[in-house]
Amino acid sequence: xxxxxxFLCYASGLRLxxxxxxxxxxxxxxxxxxxxxRTKFHKQRWIPYGAAAGxxxxxxxxxxxxxxxxxxxxxxxxFLNASAQALTKSAVGRVFRDTIDQRLKLSxxxxxxxxxxxxxxxxxxxxxxxxxxxxxxxxxxxxxxxxYMGHVHIRHTEVYLHLAEDILxxxxxxxxxxxxxxxxxxxxxx
Numbered sequence: 001x002x003x004x005x006x007f008l009c010y011a012s013g014l015r016l017x018x019x020x021x022x023x024x025x026x027x028x029x030x031x032x033x034x035x036x037x038r039t040k041f042h043k044q045r046w047i048p049y050g051a052a053a054g055x056x057x058x059x060x061x062x063x064x065x066x067x068x069x070x071x072x073x074x075x076x077x078x079f080l081n082a083s084a085q086a087l088t089k090s091a092v093g094r095v096f097r098d099t100i101d102q103r104l105k106l107s108x109x110x111x112x113x114x115x116x117x118x119x120x121x122x123x124x125x126x127x128x129x130x131x132x133x134x135x136x137x138x139x140x141x142x143x144x145x146x147x148y149m150g151h152v153h154i155r156h157t158e159v160y161l162h163l164a165e166d167i168l169x170x171x172x173x174x175x176x177x178x179x180x181x182x183x184x185x186x187x188x189x190x
Contacts, residue, residue, distance in 0.1 A: 001079040001087050002095045004060050011053050013123035013149050016116050025074035043150050
């Protein structure tokens, strides 16, 4: 369950508390929707999820139902630990830190190591980058992303817009350098 929770934080841009607060009734596997009822700022929202998340959720649900058939009531927590108790932030945090430190061997950049909440930030920046790449009017899509992420004010979402623009500028500079080297090395007929 921990890996799926982390996957949802990235793939759906969820805060860690959101998948952990899901109840069985909140996961609509047949409709591809999650109902987030217990969120920051007490906002409720339905969010769709993609095929990859759907497959993983379905697989988890089947394993969970087989292992803990008595825990299928609609009000039960959706994510359970090995003892059939609700999965906790500290348990997810431990697995995340162990993965960062031991399996991935990532060191901190600057003053801090990666955080689970950074997965949510990555979701937002990657979504904006995809819209930029697809030629979509990102300013018009910002309210949609804001509602999807459960932000109270659109200005909270605009932060990601600046991050995405910075990434595109950096990528552009790298392209320009590569392009300039290629142009410099090309001999044109006189």
